[in-house]
Amino acid sequence: AAAVRETIALLADTEAGEAALYEAATALETYNARLGQAPRHRGLWGYAESSNAGTPTGMFDSSPIIGAANPLSPPLSARIIDGRVEATATFGTPYEGPPASVHGGMIAAAFDEVLGMAQSTTGAGGMTGTLTIKYRNPTPLHREVRFVGWVERVEGRKIFARGTLHAGEILCAEADAIFITVDFSRMQEMARNR
Numbered sequence: 001a002a003a004v005r006e007t008i009a010l011l012a013d014t015e016a017g018e019a020a021l022y023e024a025a026t027a028l029e030t031y032n033a034r035l036g037q038a039p040r041h042r043g044l045w046g047y048a049e050s051s052n053a054g055t056p057t058g059m060f061d062s063s064p065i066i067g068a069a070n071p072l073s074p075p076l077s078a079r080i081i082d083g084r085v086e087a088t089a090t091f092g093t094p095y096e097g098p099p100a101s102v103h104g105g106m107i108a109a110a111f112d113e114v115l116g117m118a119q120s121t122t123g124a125g126g127m128t129g130t131l132t133i134k135y136r137n138p139t140p141l142h143r144e145v146r147f148v149g150w151v152e153r154v155e156g157r158k159i160f161a162r163g164t165l166h167a168g169e170i171l172c173a174e175a176d177a178i179f180i181t182v183d184f185s186r187m188q189e190m191a192r193n194r
Contacts, residue, residue: 001067001068001069001070001071001073002068002071004071005071005073007028008071008072008094009092009093009094012092012093012094012096013093063075063113064109065109065110065112065113066078066087066113074089074090074091074092074095074106074110075089076088076089076110076113076114076147077089078113078114078117078147080117080121083121083150083151084118084148084149084150085114085115085117085118085121085147085148085149085150085163086146086147086148087110087113087114087117087146087147087148087149088144088145088146088147089110089144089145089147090142090143090144090145091106091139091141091142091145092141092142093141093142095141096141098138100138100140100141101138101139101140101141102138102139102140102141102145104133104135107133107135107139107165107172107173108131108133108175110147110165111131111133111147111149111163111165111173111175111177112128112131112177114147114148114149114163115128115131115149115161115162115163115175115177115179116128116179117149118149118150118151118161118163119151119159119161119177119179121151122151122154122159124154124159124181125181125182125183125184126157126159126179126180126181126182127179127180127182128177128178128179129158129177129178129179129180130176130177130178131175131176131177132175132176132177133173133174133175134173134174134175135172135173136171136172136173136174137167137170137171137172137173138172139165139167139172139173140167143167143168144167145165145166145167145172146165146166146167147163147164147165148163148164148166149161149162149163149175150162150163157180157181158178158179158180158181159178159179159180159181160176160177160178161176161177161178161179162174162175162176162177163175163177
């Protein structure tokens with residue numbers, strides 16, 4: 001995944017000529033044909049499949065945001081400290097929106113992952129009901145940024161979470177989310193029906 005991630009980053013920012021791109025495409029197509037012959041449909045280790053589902057420490061290798069095995073992820077590196085989720089990432093050129101800045105949709109996706117991890121510290125599994133992002137300043141590309149997420153309160157099946165995104169001392173964005181608790185057996189059923 002890291003090698004493919006590097007290929008994506010190089011392609012997003014190359015001025016290689018047509019011949020070099022054609023040669024690279026041919027090599028990738030050859031490898032894809034070989035990889036396509038291998039067994040597929042491996043188990044995806046997300047919330048529903050995790051042996052410790054209901055906790056924020058489940059395996060998420062396929063996540064498009066924090067999944068080390070997913071070449072689409074930046075990836076975000078997250079940990080829990082004193083009940084809060086702290087995550088860092090460096091978004092490269094493939095994630096560009098405004099010039100030299102991270103695309104707002106990627107920021108929203110990252111907040112969904114960070115706040116989702118935070119809400120799972122309650123011991124209840126929830127799915128995103130609402131996610132509101134307030135963009136305060138552009139989030140720079142090619143620079144480490146830091147997300148922090150925490151749970152504000154729980155009301156019945158609703159888990160209210162908040163978060164911030166900083167580049168150094170600069171507040172880039174804030175987020176509010178409401179997660180709706182879902183029965184673990186429902187999560188497993190969704191996984192089976194995937």
